[in-house]
Amino acid sequence: MAEISFDDFMKVDIRCGVVLRAEPFPEARKPAIKMWIDFGPEIGERKSSAQVTAHYTPETLLGKTVIAVVNFPPRQIGPFMSEVLVLGLSDAEGEVVLLSPDLDVPVGGRMH
Numbered sequence: 001m002a003e004i005s006f007d008d009f010m011k012v013d014i015r016c017g018v019v020l021r022a023e024p025f026p027e028a029r030k031p032a033i034k035m036w037i038d039f040g041p042e043i044g045e046r047k048s049s050a051q052v053t054a055h056y057t058p059e060t061l062l063g064k065t066v067i068a069v070v071n072f073p074p075r076q077i078g079p080f081m082s083e084v085l086v087l088g089l090s091d092a093e094g095e096v097v098l099l100s101p102d103l104d105v106p107v108g109g110r111m112h
């Protein structure tokens with residue numbers, strides 16, 4: 001991968017948010033879950049679709065703190081408009097494990 005500058009990194013707005021609502025997304029090509037995430041008063045509530053069904057259900061996502069890029073343009077995924085990119089890492093089987101802080105942090109806090 002090409003190196004980027006610190007200024008390039010600072011252009012990516014990565015924040016923590018709390019999942020307020022989650023639903024199955026059966027219309028998606030690959031199994032996915034729709035999430036409505038609260039990023040605090042500065043950003044507000046945003047929607048996302050994520051292929052995380054191997055490790056999560058809509059019920060287990062409720063109240064979960066997640067990390068997401070909040071300044072990408074919205075992306076249409078079938079009938080759903082995804083407004084943020086929730087971040088995760090692949091496990092040994094290639095399934096997504098969501099990134100989440102291990103201690104309490106303020107909702108909407110920016111990664112640095």
